[in-house]
Amino acid sequence: MRQHYTAIIAKSLQARHRRERGLKYLGLISILFGFAFLLILLGNIASNGLSALWQSHIQLEVTVPADAVLDEHGAISEDMVFETNWNGIVQKSLRTEFPDAKGMRARRAVGKLVSANAGFWLKEKILANPELLDSPQKFWFKTSDEVDQYIKGHMDISVPESDRRLSDQQLAWADTLVEQGLLERHFNTTFFTQADSREPESAGILGAVVGSAMAMLVTLVLALPLAVMSAIYLEYFAKPGRMTDFIEVNINNLAAVPSIVFGLLGLTVFLNFFNMPRSAPLVGGMVLSLMTLPTIIIAARASIRAVPPSIRDAALGLGASKMQAALDHVLPMAMPGILTGTIIGMAQALGESAPLLMIGMVAFVVDVPAAITDPATALPVQIYIWSDSAERAFYEKASLAILFLVAFLILMNMAAVLLRRRFERHH
Amino acid sequence: MQNKMTARNVEVHYGDKMALDGINLDIPQHQILALIGASGCGKSTFLRCLNRMNDEISGCRVSGEIFLDDENIYAPKIDPVLVRARIGMVFQKPNPFPKSIFDNIAFGPRINRITESEAELRDIVHYALERVGMMDEVKDRLQESATGLSGGQQQRICIARALAIAPEVLLMDEPCSALDPIATTRIEELLEVLSSDYTIVIVTHSMHQAARISQRSAFFHLGELIEVGATDKIFTKPDDQRTENYITGRFG
């Protein structure tokens, strides 16, 4: 019998517990680092993006003469609408606010205060309400993005005048308008009702949202049935062997293949070989479904496996065929789990942009797509396009679009978590 | 007979569920005490109270006092790590680390910084292997992985691993339940030898095993300690009807 080591061990403990605390704090700091970054990221983007919910408007009194729109019979004539200089009407009204601005350059500088699309907006407004013709009307016109950024305080006025997008004079005019109550910030509905535009103040996310929704629809329609079929096959009918192993290795590998490779596949096979339309949500959805398929298959297999074997054995014992047991008894019980996996896969696909760049969904598209074969872009790609633009105002718009995208993705993930919790309670 | 450990009013709760209710038990020094009873009766839970392993299970609360010599191991200033170093434990399934035989046995001395010198460490490992009677079996393959040994050898390595830090008490949680009869016999013989130097508490499912090796037995039933006494007496003239039912195989 040897002596006990109690005293020696007791002496070592202080240092050892200190080390234990060290490891514990290291872990805690790591987790807090992750949290801190999440807060910084979202906070930074929110602080840049929320201001895009508002847009500066200038109130101007405009009189549109009847002959700008109507022919001699009092009917709307497209030719006359086309020939009217709508921007000119807006500019003229704007210049009356600043009678001291004389000369070509000054007048052009005044014109820069309102949006380049103000005339277009006026035309639409008048065509919808012809009764407003021939009488002075007060309208709120969007300012140009530069004025909007200045009003929101995003413009660094300490920069020398020559390096700025607005001159001191223009800033003074904008300040005057604010003092007169003619320049106000209104809620930016355009952001939610329009597609992309060259002018930041006319750009919106609707086109991209519809493009994304269409691509997601295609992805769902293709990926969910295929994934369920594959999962049932692999769990119920596949005979263990080389073929099944090979399928499994392929699925696991595809789940980890970089997304851009799927884009290359879409480019060479769908676009170049099969001549499918470029920039179309149809092709985007097909590529994304190939990309998410492995994720959904893996989730579907796991939830089919989680169904107690007694269910299947009971069905088989009552004389059901293997297929009946799988489809009528096991599948309904596995469905919540499969849907959870599908939501997670779809959330992944919704945030994906790299493969879409490859198949041309990065195009500048001003129209909201009406069919899945129309040229379109997707929300993450729209963010990419905007963040690449020179104007500070697009940066703000991209931030707001990110907030919407992330909020939606968090909602999807929360739905998946809730579904999973309910599923687990049932079992 | 001097008591090595004493349990007073030990209660254990898992969440809202009570697992042990007011256990009072004396554990005499240098003897083998067998804890017997049906599955789920609380005997393993009680064993894990004796070296504060239950601290590691979330939702588990232990109240009452357990004395090692004269010290309450549940007193606030006590370090559970030191308690576990002083009270060794061997588990149901042999659980050697995926390391060499030598490193397995040297694990305790190393982490507890018992020695700085390699030669002394080798002595400790050799001594532990000799105590479990394995020195001749493994002396040429100390650097081979312990997971390659047979189940019975693995379990004896685990016992040697516990002995290497010279514990005062050895707790064994059904150490033979995963072993074949020959390996079981060897472990039982080993325990008899060890009991001259160590206080041993063994949980066992097999009444024959309890009868063969233990001097005293304690019968647990539904979280209560029903009866404790000399093994001969428990197995021949139990005081309590429930003990008799269990011994004669009416339940359990």
Place this chain on the structure above:
Amino acid sequence: MDFSTLTLLLIALSGLMYVLCCNRVRRTAQTLQQRPKSLLRYYGQNAVIWTFIPAFCFLLLFAFFHSILLEQYYLHIIADVYADSPENQHRLLLAQMKNIAAGILSSEDVQLQNLAQDFAASETLVYRARTWLVVLLALGLAGFAYRKAVPHFRVRESVEKTLQRSFLIAASLAIFTTIAIVASLLFEAVRFFYAYPIFDFLTGLHWSPNIALHADQVGSSGAFGMVPILAGTLLIALIAMSLAVPIGLCSAIYMSEFAHPRFRNFCKPTLEILAGIPTVVYGFFAALTAAPFFRKIGLSLGLEVSSESALAAGAVMGIMIIPFISSLSDDVIRAVPRSLRDAALGLGATRAEMVTKVLLPAAFPGLVGAFLLAVSRAIGETMIVVMAVGTAANLTFNPLESVTTVTVQIVGLLTGDTVFDSPKTLSAFALGITLFVITLGLNIAALALSRRIAERYE
């Protein structure tokens, strides 16, 4: 009729056949006093399978292949008509002809106009033929299924066999996808290697694809040495991993071994938010916030930091990978059996000693597998680097300078208007197959390692 109308028509016909066949079996069963061999719905399903599937498959095949075949045919005609013009002009003429036929373009060339008229006519003809073929196929097979709808036909076995076969096809799609990826990338890459030797591609130290636009341009040779790109990719992956591995692993250890269950239930979903944020958002942050931030810090320390530094992109990418590593490591650490934890704690180990001396060594192969998967992700990550890193291929290992990556080059070479025959665009596919091979190797190694640990503690 267009694609969707025909599909709707097929669906309607299938529904009708379902009802008809069910009714037929019920009626004959009544008159013959015979029990049907299978449930009624299987007769209906059988009818749907015969009516819908072959006709729809034909429709799909037609949609995929008709324009290729038609174009090949007209390419031959153009080659005959314009025999004296060079071969690379033919495709251009084909495109012009198609545009004339669609009414987008007009041309003085009478020959081409005639061809366009022919083309438009044959397109109409082909579409009309498609409609008839689909309708006839569906009706014919529907009739066949209707005749088979008799009570003594064991229809369930036949329906189930068809279902099982279609399940097999769905499962094999993973194989087809892999084959399609390899084949398509390899095909284009081989075309590139005809123009540019593969050895130079793999070992060249210069990458400047932009000067190879026109054959007659000065210095048109173009340099396609991928070493600087690969080096840049690895540099950024290295920066990302050296941030993500310690932080991810420490978080995983804390969550599985130290955290209170309630704190863990809060932490895990919160970190998963980080994993769910789209990469374009990380790219946005890297390019517009992190890169200027690093540059400013560098300047205040007197260091020259590029505004597209590898450091900024790598650091943000590392943060993106943290939740990936922490959740994979968590899985691996949890896979180590409880009995080993008990053994260590029972010997008087502190939790930290249990983790570092037992859990981590036991989980080591699995952890390496997880890290390899993370490296594979870092190498294949696109948006962060596209937005935050430049396109100039500098061969440097200085993280403060600007480098470029494989994915950045692929995106740069293939977006915008591209001509598909130039080595410049084809080189993107050579990079693509390189990327695929590297990530494939990493994935397979990771898979093998995680299988090994799964076998050890089954």
